[in-house]
Amino acid sequence: MLGPIHQLLYMSKASPSLTQSDIQAILASARKFNSDHAVTGLLIFRDGRFLQLFEGRTEAVKETYERITHDKRHGQIIVIQETFVERRLFARWSMAYGEELVAPDAAAKLFSNLDRAMRSETLDQQVIMSILEHFAKHAQS
């Protein structure tokens, strides 16, 4: 049976002019909005690509995703998985950021597995979700 939490996972290409301070600005506005709307999730930025997982009530997730699709700081969005789950994976984070989230001893292996999965043509949703589960498991904060 499907659970009550709407979960959406997408990947996109960052605009070439994007800087680290843009990412901080994205995180700041994302965290503010998401905490007001009970949206949680994880944002990853690797090699010019974003990977983002949203979790929450359907209306909040859909509204947030819709808004983000119009954001000029990225494009070529591909939805990798959209499903309903029993429990949030990132319940403690209004929007976790991969680089800040995981403990340094776990980071190298997690990012190398994730880089491979993000580059793969098949974008295997089960592989990517299982890596994200490891990110949640190895969270340091």
Ligand SMILES: Cc1cc2nc3c(=O)[nH]c(=O)nc-3n(C[C@H](O)[C@H](O)[C@H](O)COP(=O)(O)O)c2cc1C
């Ligand atoms: C990769 C990426 C991820 C984002 N994630 C979120 C998010 O989780 N929640 C959110 O409210 N806005 C997020 N944003 C920002 C929105 O696109 C938007 O700029 C922001 O919500 C402010 O909306 P407004 O410009 O319509 O006021 C993200 C933007 C980008 C490029």
